[in-house]
Amino acid sequence: MTNFALIFDMDGVIADTAALHQKAWIDFVHELGLQMSPETFRNKLFGRANQEIFNIVLDRQVDDHELRILIEKKERLYRMYATDRLQPLAGLEVFLKSAQAANIPMAVASSAPQINVEFTLRETNLASYFLHLTSAQEAQRGKPDPQIFEITAKKLDFAPEKCLVFEDSFAGLEAAQKAHMKVIAIASTHAADEISGDYPVVKDFTEVDLKLVRKQFEAGGE
Numbered sequence: 590m591t592n593f594a595l596i597f598d599m600d601g602v603i604a605d606t607a608a609l610h611q612k613a614w615i616d617f618v619h620e621l622g623l624q625m626s627p628e629t630f631r632n633k634l635f636g637r638a639n640q641e642i643f644n645i646v647l648d649r650q651v652d653d654h655e656l657r658i659l660i661e662k663k664e665r666l667y668r669m670y671a672t673d674r675l676q677p678l679a680g681l682e683v684f685l686k687s688a689q690a691a692n693i694p695m696a697v698a699s700s701a702p703q704i705n706v707e708f709t710l711r712e713t714n715l716a717s718y719f720l721h722l723t724s725a726q727e728a729q730r731g732k733p734d735p736q737i738f739e740i741t742a743k744k745l746d747f748a749p750e751k752c753l754v755f756e757d758s759f760a761g762l763e764a765a766q767k768a769h770m771k772v773i774a775i776a777s778t779h780a781a782d783e784i785s786g787d788y789p790v791v792k793d794f795t796e797v798d799l800k801l802v803r804k805q806f807e808a809g810g811e
Contacts, residue, residue: 591691591693592806593752593771594696594752596697596741596745597719598698598754599701600699601635601636601757601777603677603678603709604676604677604709604713605778606709607757609670609671610630610667614630614642614663617663618646623647631778632779635760638725638728639663640656643656660702664704671708671709675709676713677715679794680797681794683794685718687799688718693799696744696745697723698723698738700725700731701724703722705724721741723737723744732761732764733764735765742768749769750770752770753772753806754773756775757778757779762786766786771806773790774786774788777792777793788805
C-alpha cells in the first residue's frame with residue numbers, strides 16, 4: 590500500500606458527461622417554464638449539488654419534499670439520455686489499472702446522487718477499481734464546500750494532505766483545494782486556458798501517469 594490515495598470526481602472525470610447533463614438540465618428547466626443558457630450551466634452550475642442548482646435556478650429555497658421530486662425527474666431524464674452513451678475518459682482505464690497494480694487506494698467523490706454514481710460506473714465498467722463511493726446523499730454541503738472530499742478521505746483512512754483529487758469543474762477544483770488536497774485538473778468541461786491554479790492541467794488521462802501523481806507529493810511538486 591502506498592502512502593497516498595487518489596480521489597476521482599465522476600462527471601467530467603470518469604466520463605465526459607457535461608453535454609448530457611447540460612441537455613438534461615436545459616430541457617428540464619424549460620419544462621418548468623424557465624431558461625438556462627449553456628454558458629450559465631457550464632461556468633456557474635456544473636459540479637454543484639442538485640439542491641444548490643435548483644435553489645439558484647428557481648431563485649428560492651426549495652424544500653426537501655419538492656427537491657426530491659425535482660431531482661428524481663431531472664436525473665431520470667439524464668440517465669435516459671446517457672444510457673449506452675458513456676465511455677471512460679480517454680486513458681482512464683489504463684491509468685486505473687496501473688494505480689491498482691501499484692496498490693494505490695482509489696475512491697469516487699461526486700455531487701451526483703448515488704444512483705447516478707452507480708449508473709456511471711456500471712455503464713463504464715469501472716466499479717471494481719474503487720474502494721469507496723461518496724455521493725450527494727452523504728454530504729450536507731455541496732462543492733465548492735470541501736465536505737465531500739473530507740468524508741472520502743476518512744473512508745480511505747488518509748489525511749487530506751495525502752490525497753490527490755482529479756477534478757474538472759470550477760466548484761470541484763475549489764473544493765479540493767479547500768480540503769488541502771493535491772489536485773490534477775482535467776480539461777474536459779473547461780478548456781485548459783480557462784483553468785487557473787497551482788496544479789497540473791491535463792486534457793485527459795492520456796497525459797497522466799504515476800510519475801506525475803507522485804511528483805505532486807514531493808516537496809515543491811506542482
